[in-house]
Amino acid sequence: MSYAEGVSADAAGGGGCCHARLPGAWQPDSRHAPSNRRSDMPPQPPPVLPLASLTHGQEADVFALLAGKEVLTTRDGKPYFRVTFRDARRQVSFPIWADSPWAEECKRTWQPGTFYKLRAVYRETAYGAQLDIRKIRPAVPADAADGFDPASLLPSSRYEAAGMFAELCQLAEAHISQEPLRRLVLGILHEHRARLYELPAAAHHHHAFVGGWLEHVLSVTHTCILLAEKYARLYPDLVPPLDKSLVVAGAVLHDIGKLRELAWQGDSAVYTAEGSLIGHVVLGRDMVRDAAMRQAQAGHPLDAETLLRLEHLILAHQRLPEWGSPKPPMTPEALLVHYADDLDAKYAMLYTALREDSTPGPVTSRKNPLGQSFYRGSPPREETA
Numbered sequence: 001m002s003y004a005e006g007v008s009a010d011a012a013g014g015g016g017c018c019h020a021r022l023p024g025a026w027q028p029d030s031r032h033a034p035s036n037r038r039s040d041m042p043p044q045p046p047p048v049l050p051l052a053s054l055t056h057g058q059e060a061d062v063f064a065l066l067a068g069k070e071v072l073t074t075r076d077g078k079p080y081f082r083v084t085f086r087d088a089r090r091q092v093s094f095p096i097w098a099d100s101p102w103a104e105e106c107k108r109t110w111q112p113g114t115f116y117k118l119r120a121v122y123r124e125t126a127y128g129a130q131l132d133i134r135k136i137r138p139a140v141p142a143d144a145a146d147g148f149d150p151a152s153l154l155p156s157s158r159y160e161a162a163g164m165f166a167e168l169c170q171l172a173e174a175h176i177s178q179e180p181l182r183r184l185v186l187g188i189l190h191e192h193r194a195r196l197y198e199l200p201a202a203a204h205h206h207h208a209f210v211g212g213w214l215e216h217v218l219s220v221t222h223t224c225i226l227l228a229e230k231y232a233r234l235y236p237d238l239v240p241p242l243d244k245s246l247v248v249a250g251a252v253l254h255d256i257g258k259l260r261e262l263a264w265q266g267d268s269a270v271y272t273a274e275g276s277l278i279g280h281v282v283l284g285r286d287m288v289r290d291a292a293m294r295q296a297q298a299g300h301p302l303d304a305e306t307l308l309r310l311e312h313l314i315l316a317h318q319r320l321p322e323w324g325s326p327k328p329p330m331t332p333e334a335l336l337v338h339y340a341d342d343l344d345a346k347y348a349m350l351y352t353a354l355r356e357d358s359t360p361g362p363v364t365s366r367k368n369p370l371g372q373s374f375y376r377g378s379p380p381r382e383e384t385a
Ligand SMILES: [Fe+2]
Pocket: 254, 255, 280, 317, 318
């Protein structure tokens, strides 16, 4: 069955006029209309369900983001669209062929970055998942009554933001023994709490989702605590001794400049002007320096050496000039934060590649931010009787 054949006459607008399917064509929801006479009952609309929950053949009303619309060409030269609808947990990409009843509307009105309400049948085919669209219109604020929540449709951390934020504050409280430094870290966290809940850790390569900054920074902070305790034990004669408070403060603040480097624009994280021109490494150092200055004016100064080492740690955390750092890590504290940060980012990239790459065979493709394949393991051997 072709994609076009899967669209109902209702959706096709009777006489084939695609204008009839514009947003106003979505009929009012009659689920709650009282009626005692079976013959008068309108057909029951399908339930409103998350896209990610649909199983093969299931029809539902779903809210989804149009995440992409590409113009492609078939082997015999006919143009068609490949559209991608997604919610937080599932992405479905499929073609809208030139002879589809949706082709004209797709071409003229479907806007990537817009949230839609669709009535559709979810199908898993040999070519991947598809949606047989029966009705579609842009979602509107009144759809909140049916559960429409734009933030919930964007890719987001598997962990709850408030819990991660509280845990990060608790780690700072417990492991930063120097009071002015602890005050600085907690003050910055609380000042930006609302935005940190949503901030991604990067625009693309790792933790590029709602809550990604918190997930990444919390993970780096946990690693840094382990590393600081381990290396303090292994090298007790280091002079000056490894400063665990500084390692933890640096772990929490190393990417604080992302607050000014990145902003959500619709469904994607984009670079701000100062993010492009200055970058989160220097922006972060500026933010920490400004906050330390305000704190000093309020009567709680950091000692100059601690502030210098913290500024260096932020400036050096990317290690290489081509990754944005003007200086390599030059203190034990900066070295630990750099490798904890690098490991966390790379592990997240590996996780995503193993989870999302669909190349057949035991290894993934190299199309991932690390530019290498990963081994999935051999398939389990069949038991012989
Ligand atoms: Fe960074």
